[in-house]
Amino acid sequence: MSETRRVRVRFAPSPTGALHIGGVRTALYNYLFARQHGGDFILRIEDTDSQRFVPGAEAYIIEALKWCGIVTDEGVEQGGPHAPYRQSERKAIYLKYAQQLVESGNAYYAFDTAESLDALRKEYEAKGQTFAYNYAVRNTLETSLRLSKDEVAARIARGDVWVIRFKMPENENVEMDDLIRGHITINSSTLDDKVLYKSADQLPTYHLANIVDDHLMEISHVIRGEEWLPSLPLHYLLYRAFGWTDTQPQFAHLPLLLKPQGQGKLSKRDGDKFGFPVFPLFWTAPDGSTAMGYREEGYFPQAFINMLALLGWNPGTEQEIFSMQELIDAFSIEKVSKSGARFSPDKAKWFNAQYMKMADDGELAEKLLPMLAEKGINTTRERAAKAVSLIKERATFPKDLLPLTEYMFVAPSSYDEKSVQKFWKPENVENLKKLAAKFAEFDRITAAETEPAVHQWILDNQMSMGQLMNTLRIAILGVSQGPSIFDICEFIGKDETLRRIDAALKALA
């Protein structure tokens, strides 16, 4: 645990489905930490559960990280000095380590069947007790602890089912340190003899594979979800049993992400229930069910990351908008909060609106163009960018751009009844006709020159600014809303302005 050790962190998801936003946040914090310390960020796939493996999940994870702008230095995709990075491809290394633990007396073979253990659990339950596979019972069961070496070998050779279990010490206070939670002590007697190596699929369990790989990959810091806190003593003891305590990584357990309403941690179903995504990308499960994603809902990855970064971490300043580089510079593991954070869809939208305001007009135009084309409107990138600049501050998502700009390209086909009732009065209509005549005097309509001139003209003729402008607005847009009416008239041009006034006068006569 020397201070000079190179920082190497890993994100180690299990490919059992889409990557939940809680997982994305874990990956993000690891990434920020690595970058801040000039270290390495590694993506390792922990696919040691052959039962729950979901095809496509790994590809999803990789794509999600890419969309978020989280760049991996080593991993299943690009390889690296410690390849392979998929645990199923590292199968061969784990058994050796498990056996090493047996030889050193820290683990043992157990020959219980799933059925016999099941029966034991039921038996205890009937007595109102909870069965724990630990120091109290291990000597009464079929294990290498009481069987002779020859008999153990014979049983294995015979094909009996076996697992390797960790021999949890009895009544020892395990002292641990967590970068976020501080010092923690747990008595080992409350822990059980966890399975390290499974017979079912000849693969290690998470605990073994995780410790072995973190050691082999020279991981310096383990930053993971709080759900791992209960297994931290086991992991400490494993490092000790292997004799790796001098290079044991430091641990940081992140608080959980909670549901926006009600109780419990955020789950996949919450998205469906409350109408917001819990996954970064759209996901189609093997059973055909689907779940929406932030990307598809129109979130900017920067906004998504910004929102996620602040959910459980705070720099202590009042800054809220952070670029990835700013996050890297400001991040600190000590400032991660200890309690679970409730996810807020409203705040997520607010972040997106902030990024919308900052977005480049040209880039937004690229998103708008196809939407317009779908409506049969073809225009240039420049025109679209100009339209976007007029309205982007009132949009939250790129999809809002279409309804906000559509009327700038096509004349209204109908007029909002409420607005008409309010403003389309005989006097206003008469004034509108005069205004049209006034417009005709200009070579072209501009916000810079026409607007002040018309204002003065309205004053001189003792007309009502509010009444006339809204009447004009109805004629041009069909509704009484939107950005400055002179900006719009300038955008559509003098001819089109006069044409729309004329059309409205006829339609609403």
Add this chain to the structure above:
RNA sequence: GGUCGAUUCGUCUAACGGUUAGGACGAGAGAUUCUCAAUCUCUAAAUAGGAGUUCGAUUCUCCUAUCGACUACCA
């Protein structure tokens, strides 16, 4: 049930034992404007409860309550 962890406005959070407990989202009100947004200003809104330690606890300790995680040959 057991073990561990957590607890500041409705939500996300700030406050190296000393502040009128700050900011943001959301809510309400107002300003501005040709309208709708945006923007700006203002308002309401919190230290879970109880004991201690201390001159002084949001902050430290203990108890209670509540919430959460874990308690698989899942990760």
